[in-house]
Structures are given as structure tokens and as C-alpha cells.
Amino acid sequence: MRTNTKISLLFLSVTLLSFFSCSRENGGEIPEDTEFSQKISVKAEKLERRTMRTYVELNGSIAAKNSVQVYPLISGKVSGCKVNLGSYVKKGDVLIFVDASEPGREYQLSQIVAPISGSVVSIPPKNGLKVTSDTALLTIGDLSELEIKTYLPEKYFSMLKKGQKAEVRVASQPDEVFFATVQTISPVVDEASRTVETILKLDRPDNRITAGMFSKIKLYLTEYENSLPVKEEAISERDGKRVVFTIGEDGKAQSHEVKEGISVDGRVQILSGVNEGELVITEGVSSVQDGMEVTVISE
Numbered sequence: 001m002r003t004n005t006k007i008s009l010l011f012l013s014v015t016l017l018s019f020f021s022c023s024r025e026n027g028g029e030i031p032e033d034t035e036f037s038q039k040i041s042v043k044a045e046k047l048e049r050r051t052m053r054t055y056v057e058l059n060g061s062i063a064a065k066n067s068v069q070v071y072p073l074i075s076g077k078v079s080g081c082k083v084n085l086g087s088y089v090k091k092g093d094v095l096i097f098v099d100a101s102e103p104g105r106e107y108q109l110s111q112i113v114a115p116i117s118g119s120v121v122s123i124p125p126k127n128g129l130k131v132t133s134d135t136a137l138l139t140i141g142d143l144s145e146l147e148i149k150t151y152l153p154e155k156y157f158s159m160l161k162k163g164q165k166a167e168v169r170v171a172s173q174p175d176e177v178f179f180a181t182v183q184t185i186s187p188v189v190d191e192a193s194r195t196v197e198t199i200l201k202l203d204r205p206d207n208r209i210t211a212g213m214f215s216k217i218k219l220y221l222t223e224y225e226n227s228l229p230v231k232e233e234a235i236s237e238r239d240g241k242r243v244v245f246t247i248g249e250d251g252k253a254q255s256h257e258v259k260e261g262i263s264v265d266g267r268v269q270i271l272s273g274v275n276e277g278e279l280v281i282t283e284g285v286s287s288v289q290d291g292m293e294v295t296v297i298s299e
Contacts (some may be wrong), residue, residue: 042284060150064141076100151195
């Protein structure tokens with residue numbers, strides 16, 4: 001009886017040893033002919049047609065569209081100023097006094113008057129400043145009509161057109177988006193900066209925006225209507241092909257070779273390979289294989 005027990009234990013030991021030995025020879029993997037059922041969790045989204053727009057981000061300065069610099073008639077020293085930055089003046093108002101007197105000679109103060117009605121948009125000079133007829137004392141601008149001046153790198157010149165739309169942000173209103181339209185495009189490229197001067201106009205005047213402000217601009221260049229965009233993470237490389245995985249009605253993943261177009265803000269335009277309405281896997285793609293059952297945890 002003891003002999004039979006010893007033989008049984010020995011047989012069991014040999015069997016287990018053979019099993020683990022085979023497992024080690026296969027790199028610890030389950031043999032291919034082993035049948036099992038496995039589901040993985042993924043995130044997915046339904047393909048919808050949208051308009052994709054390429055854009056460029058720029059810095060801009062806001063200024064009065066109609067502005068005039070004021071110059072003295074004679075050389076001398078500033079002896080008085082009747083305005084401050086932001087002061088509103090009417091055409092003909094006295095702005096600054098210039099004293100042209102010299103040692104041993106005294107002259108009547110020269111009065112500098114406003115050539116147009118508007119607001120003072122530059123800092124006026126301080127008393128005692130020496131000026132000549134070529135010295136710009138200050139600038140007067142009409143704040144009822146503002147423009148935004150920016151400089152676009154020359155590589156975008158061929159995509160630039162009048163009427164293009166832009167989003168504008170200013171530091172004083174960080175959570176507000178203001179909309180503007182391209183009004184004027186310089187016909188030449190500046191040789192020094194390799195940029196094109198571009199002027200935009202706000203679609204709606206807003207008293208929260210004024211001359212002298214710095215702005216951040218998102219200028220839209222080209223629109224691609226009826227595009228099928230997917231997240232960049234949805235596209236993977238399989239056997240030298242760019243593919244996405246969709247989920248069929250049976251809950252199984254199926255790969256599709258796709259052709260890509262433009263890329264904007266982390267989304268890629270799909271030109272062919274999938275259709276509108278299909279459910280595309282966007283997260284967990286690296287673990288997915290053709291025919292594998294998947295569970296969608298968010299859509």
C-alpha cells in the first residue's frame with residue numbers, strides 16, 4: 001500500500017515538473033492553442049463630422065486707427081503741459097507750452113494745440129525737456145475706432161486673406177474672448193524681421209479695450225469643413241500601417257488602415273478608412289488586437 005502511494009506521488013511530481021519545464025521553455029506564456037476568454041476596458045468616441053481650422057498664435061498691440069503725433073513749432077524747453085495720458089481734447093485746445101527763450105533773450109511761450117479731436121494716447125513730456133521741431137511731444141487718437149496691429153511670419157503669407165477671423169485676449173480680461181477680422185495686409189515682407197504687418201479690427205467696440213493694450217491673438221488661417229477628426233492617441237502603428245480600431249455591434253475590436261490629413265490641437269483629420277458614426281477606441285489602443293472583445297468604460 002505504501003509502495004503504491006509512493007509511485008503515485010512520484011508520478012504527480014514528474015507531471016508537475018514537466019508542466020513547469022514547458023512553461024519556462026515558452027517564456028512563461030500560455031500556449032497558443034489554449035482557449036480563453038479575455039476582455040479589456042477601453043475608452044471610445046463616436047466619429048462626427050466637424051469643421052477643423054488651422055491657426056497661428058501671435059502678439060499684437062492695440063492702437064487708435066486715426067492718430068496724429070504732435071510736434072512743436074520751434075525749439076526750446078517744455079514749460080507746461082495741460083493734459084495727461086488719456087485726456088480727451090478737442091481740435092484747437094492748447095496742450096503744451098514751449099519756451100524758446102535764451103540767456104539774455106525772452107520770447108513769448110509757444111502754444112502747441114491739438115490738430116484733431118481725440119484722446120491723448122502717449123505719455124506727455126515733462127517740464128524742462130529740451131525739444132526741437134522734430135520731437136514728437138505726444139499722440140492724439142480717436143478711441144472710438146481701434147485697430148490691432150500684429151506681424152505674421154512670412155511662411156504664412158500665402159494663407160493670409162482679408163476677412164479672416166481671429167480671437168483676441170487682453171490681460172485685463174483674461175477669461176474673455178473678443179473677436180476680430182483681418183482688415184489690412186501689407187503687400188510686402190519686412191526684410192529685417194521677415195514678417196508681414198497685419199491689421200485687424202474688433203468686430204464689436206468694447207470699452208474694456210483701449211489703445212496701448214497688449215493682446216494675444218489666435219488667427220484662423222484655413223478651414224476644413226466636414227472633417228472626421230480623431231484624437232492622436234487613437235492612431236497606432238501596426239505592421240508599418242497607420243490604423244485605428246473601431247468597436248462593432250458584437251463588442252469586438254476591428255482595425256482599419258487610415259489616411260491622415262491635418263493635425264490641430266491634438267486631433268487628426270481622417271481622410272479615409274473609417275466612416276462617420278463609427279465608435280473609435282481612443283484609450284487603451286496599445287493593448288487591443290483584431291477580434292478582441294472590449295468593454296467601453298466611457299464614450
